[in-house]
Each structure stands twice: as C-alpha cells, then as structure tokens.
Amino acid sequence: MWIVTWVVIIGVISFxxxxxxxxxxxxxxxxxxxxxxxxLKKQLEQxxxxxxxxxxxxxxxxxxxxxxxxxxxxxxxxxxxxxxxxEELYNTKRQEFYQRTQSFNEDNKELTKQYDQEILSQLNQxxxxxxxxxxxxxIFGNDGNGSLMHAQEANNITKEIIEYINDKYxxxx
Numbered sequence: 001m002w003i004v005t006w007v008v009i010i011g012v013i014s015f016x017x018x019x020x021x022x023x024x025x026x027x028x029x030x031x032x033x034x035x036x037x038x039x040l041k042k043q044l045e046q047x048x049x050x051x052x053x054x055x056x057x058x059x060x061x062x063x064x065x066x067x068x069x070x071x072x073x074x075x076x077x078x079x080x081x082x083x084x085x086x087e088e089l090y091n092t093k094r095q096e097f098y099q100r101t102q103s104f105n106e107d108n109k110e111l112t113k114q115y116d117q118e119i120l121s122q123l124n125q126x127x128x129x130x131x132x133x134x135x136x137x138x139i140f141g142n143d144g145n146g147s148l149m150h151a152q153e154a155n156n157i158t159k160e161i162i163e164y165i166n167d168k169y170x171x172x173x
Contacts, residue, residue, distance in 0.1 A: 024137035029127070031143040040122055044115040051111065055104040062097040069093060 069090040131139045
C-alpha cells in the first residue's frame with residue numbers, strides 16, 4: 001500500500017513538472033526603462049547634442065552679426081547718411097539667418113527621427129535575440145498600447161484575426 005502511494009505521489013509530481021515545463025515562457029519589459037537605459041540611445045543622444053550645439057553656435061553668430069548691422073544702420077539713419085550697401089548686407093544676412101535656422105531645425109528633426117529609428121530597430125533585434133536565446137515564446141512590451149516584442153512564428157494568428165475582423169465588419173459573423 002505504501003509503495004502504491006509513493007508511486008502515485010511520484011507520478012503526480014512528475015506530471016506537474018512536465019505540465020510546468022510545457023507552459024510557454026513569457027515575460028514583459030518596461031519599454032521606457034529599457035529605451036532610456038539603452039547605451040546606444042545614450043551615445044546617439046550625446047552625438048545629437050554636439051551636432052545641435054554646433055548648429056546653434058552658427059545661428060547665434062549670425063544673430064549677433066544681425067544685431068551689429070542693425071545698430072550700425074540705425075546710427076547711420078540718425079546721422080542722415082544712409083548706406084544702401086549696409087542695408088543690403090543686413091537684408092542678405094537676415095535672409096541667411098532665417099534660412100539657416102529653418103534648415104537646422106529641419107535637419108535636427110530628421111536626425112532625431114533617424115536616430116530614433118536606429119535605436120528602435122536595434123532594440124527590437126536585441127529583444128528578439130534575447131527571446132530566442134532564452135526560449136521565450138512571448139515577450140510583451142509594457143507601454144500601455146499592447147505591443148508584442150517577440151513571439152514564436154508558430155503562435156502568429158495574424159491571418160486568422162484579419163479574416164475574422166473583416167468578416168465581422170462585413171456582418172458575416
């Protein structure tokens with residue numbers, strides 16, 4: 001009787017271990033923490049800051065030149081000795097200032113977009129690699145929008161969902 005009890009207990013424990021081993025391995029990450037702590041992000045952020053500051057120095061220099069020319073033109077106006085070349089130079093510098101400012105702003109936005117894409121692409125690849133190396137079936141991204149960071153292709157039900165939602169929309173379901 002004791003032997004049967006022990007065999008049953010060992011069988012139940014073995015069954016539970018096997019069941020536990022068959023459960024999909026899942027996890028989640030806090031995306032903002034991972035993104036903020038990613039070294040590539042920090043490195044590109046420093047690189048961007050250097051570029052942005054260099055561009056800002058150029059714009060500041062042009063602004064300073066404009067102020068000096070404006071003071072010179074105002075002084076000449078009060079002395080009634082207008083200089084057309086000074087006014088033309090001022091207008092040229094002002095146009096250059098606005099064009100450079102606009103160009104630098106657009107370049108900064110584009111560079112930010114490029115760096116963000118590079119960061120996200122690399123981050124996604126690393127999460128996917130981690131999932132494969134550590135036998136995760138799912139890695140969920142916790143940012144409030146339900147992102148899925150990694151999943152085994154065998155669990156991809158995209159086609160079935162597309163069919164279902166389209167049928168539902170058409171009133172077939």
